[in-house]
Amino acid sequence: MRARPVPMEQTLIDLVVDAMDAIEERRERDGARFQGRIALAITAVPPDFWQVEVGDHGCGVAPAIAPRVFRPFVSSKPAGKGTGIGLSIAFGLLRDMNGHIDLAPHRQSGACFRITLAKVAAVEAVAAG
Template sequence: MNGSGRIDILARAGSEGIELEIGDSGPGFAPGVAEHVFDPFFTTKPPGKGTGLGLSICYAIMNELGGRIACGNRPQGGAWFRMVLPLAEDGAGAARDE
């Protein structure tokens, strides 16, 4: 790596909740990879270098919170991840005194 890459981050309030998108200028996902990155134990790393659980755990957490996460390749090159979390209704999820 030569350190000349770029990371773009976009956060906004959308119609479905808070949206966060992160993209880069790297090579993107190899064919067939993006559709499996959230599968438990899927990894592109060599044996012994990764469990393949990180993104599947992220996917489960987003679902548990009523949100979603997706990924893909950017048309101009690079990869993107997009997360959407719904807003809490009527203060639900706010800290409470016990």
């Protein structure tokens, strides 16, 4: 996968921290017995891409916020719990690596963010042109 290590690490950490916050918010709503999960998956997408998904079973992203979730200062967290810049920073970092992040459909409750990046061979082939 074609990614710079530090920006990719920052992006993944932000997504996992957001997932932990969403699980905690749902636990406060549903009770201490709620067992949240965070799942990471890396998948090859033929012919030239990798996808990294970070999903959780937390409180999810409200439909009213979903279309704007990557804009600066838009947050799905309660007031005072977030800055609203983590996802917009991740969006910019991935764009700078010729990648993309989107809010993917989630089979269950919670949220799933999908990162798409080119495979190294594909990037090198385009550069060699």
